[in-house]
Amino acid sequence: MLPTRLVKLFTTLSISMLSPLLTAQPFVPPSADFVVETLPSSIVALSQELKQNRTDTSSKANKLSEAQLASLEQQALTAYRIAANTQEQRAYGHTLTILQRWPADQEKTATIHILLAAVLQHEHQFSEALSHLDAALVEAPLNAQAWLMQAQINLVIANYDAARESCNTLSKLVQSAVSINCLAQVDALTGNARRSLNVVENLLAESRDLSRQDYAELFTSAAGFSQRLGQTEVAIRYYYAAWQVAPDHPYILVNFAELLLEQARYEDVIALFSPHDQRALSDEQKILFARALSMSEETQDIEQAELLKSNLARSFEEAFKRQEALPNKAYAQFALYLSKEPSKALSAARANWAVQKEPSDTLLLALAAQANDAQSVISVLERWVDSQRTEDVRLDHVFARSELVQ
DSSP states (O other): OOOHHHHHHHHHHOOSOOOOOOOSSOOOOSSTTOOOOOOOHHHHHHHHHHHHHOOOOOOTTSOOOHHHHHHHHHHHHHHHHHHHHHOOHHHHHHHHHHHTTSOTTSOOOHHHHHHHHHHHHHTTOHHHHHHHHHHHHHHOTTOHHHHHHHHHHHHHTTOHHHHHHHHHHHTTTSOHHHHHHHHHHHHHTTTOHHHHHHHHHHHHHHOSOOOHHHHHHHHHHHHHHHHHHTOHHHHHHHHHHHHHHOTTOHHHHHHHHHHHHHTTOHHHHHHHHTTSOGGGSOHHHHHHHHHHHHTOSOHHHHHHHHHHHHHHHHHHHHHHHTTOOOOHHHHHHIIIIISOOHHHHHHHHHHHHHHOOOHHHHHHHHHHHHHTTOHHHHHHHHHHHHHHTOOOHHHHHHHHHHHHHO
């Protein structure tokens, strides 16, 4: 039986279309059977599967046989599949560890280059990821996955001309739904959002051979286009349709929850995240969940929000202490919405926007700048948005409020 909140969400959205700080002293368990941490099921599954499939790839001469290289490639594929499905950071770490076992003096396959690019993309190391995709396409110039990833990364970093070139090449290699959606995403960010929405809606209405993945991606694209055009209810329906097809997809969960939060639909956000293992949620998902819980009238929800906030604060503090690269987008969201530290939010949002410039990144920086009354930052963003011809009513509202203040 579905939880009450989830039933309510289905009913409401029913449509016909598919910081406590850690001390410096290390923790010593009191006994050998003391449970330090319960790992997410994804990591347990990864470990078990790799143990079952692992082939010894050690060699005194550091030269692996073809069979050993093939086994190593399969292990990396297995690890990456779990990482991509769960978005668990440690699963990505396992994947990278396996990929780094590839001997330096032996030619990497196109698949290994693509997997390295995928992990680097997840780590926001976009330049390095693109380099691996270039190498993959030298080995396999007709590899559609490499062209699609190249387009996706160039979209994230706002290199729209390069993204369009990749989409055009992709159109010669794969079924129309993938390439049409690819080009629609570029067009939507360069002044043609309404046309892109029409293209995707026509594709959804007229195609009869779409896969579940096609539906999920097309619904998600239509939702994003609608949201930026200010068609809120349409966007909610499309995100809901995408969520029905792929309820665990991290991108869909984050963007659907963000839109629901914008509309103060806190109960619906809680319904989205409640069925999930909180340990397996990404930082960004935890922040969205905590924001919704903190607006609840239920005491247990408020307590859960405080616990999430405390855990996030500890996680970020640990990253500071280890001098690790912070996830700037998540930290900016945490500082802006949960810890209420607008200056830290602006600093992190700036660092994030220097690396990636998706609409959500631009909006986050604009909101952080607004919270700090940083009019110069808002002016820079307004000029950039105008130069790209990006359409987003949320940004328009921030820019309009800024002009009233001046």
